[in-house]
Amino acid sequence: MGIIPKIIFKAKIKEKLAALTFDDGPHPEFTIELLDIFKENGIKATFFVTGKNIEKYKMIIRRMIAEGHELGNHTYSHKNLIFKKKSMIFEEIERTDKLLRDLGVKGDIFFRPPYGRILFAAAAVLASLNKKVIMWNIPTKDYKENDPDIILKRIYKRIKPGSIIELHDCGVERAGKKIDRQATINAVKILINELPKRGYEFRTVSELIKY
Numbered sequence: 001m002g003i004i005p006k007i008i009f010k011a012k013i014k015e016k017l018a019a020l021t022f023d024d025g026p027h028p029e030f031t032i033e034l035l036d037i038f039k040e041n042g043i044k045a046t047f048f049v050t051g052k053n054i055e056k057y058k059m060i061i062r063r064m065i066a067e068g069h070e071l072g073n074h075t076y077s078h079k080n081l082i083f084k085k086k087s088m089i090f091e092e093i094e095r096t097d098k099l100l101r102d103l104g105v106k107g108d109i110f111f112r113p114p115y116g117r118i119l120f121a122a123a124a125v126l127a128s129l130n131k132k133v134i135m136w137n138i139p140t141k142d143y144k145e146n147d148p149d150i151i152l153k154r155i156y157k158r159i160k161p162g163s164i165i166e167l168h169d170c171g172v173e174r175a176g177k178k179i180d181r182q183a184t185i186n187a188v189k190i191l192i193n194e195l196p197k198r199g200y201e202f203r204t205v206s207e208l209i210k211y
């Protein structure tokens, strides 16, 4: 047990496998649409969900588990963890893990920090909890985009074996603007056909990093 947690940006493999990961959900509309697409195409993804949204959408979490998707911890309230107290960070992580456990999540629960940021206190807490921190090597910045082609270009440019692709099925409402992830969904619809043409298969993060 050190003071630095294990932080993973991509899997070190030669096989053409990649993980689709989604942050901030579940969302009652966009997440459901994604789950329908994945079900139809036999694809498993990894969802880094917040405790607040788990409490609101327990049925969606149950569906994710039943359909073989992986659930990760994205804190309870999605606050930036930089310069926060250890006790607060601990509470944010443990509360979310407990919600996931209560709904039936088994095995390791990976962690992804809000805004991809951790510093001393968060690093120490994560190390003490023996948490694997899952970042990404493909940031799509999809939350800023209305055009799926821009999201796809960013993925095609960086895709390589073992890639972890970061997307968002929900988000934070800004200045009364409603959350809209239609561009992400449209990009995913194209991606799940296009990447297999390039020889890629999709895996959950835990499947990807066990190689």
Ligand SMILES: [Zn+2]
Residues within 6 Å of the ligand: 023, 024, 074, 078, 113, 114, 115
């Ligand atoms: Zn987030």
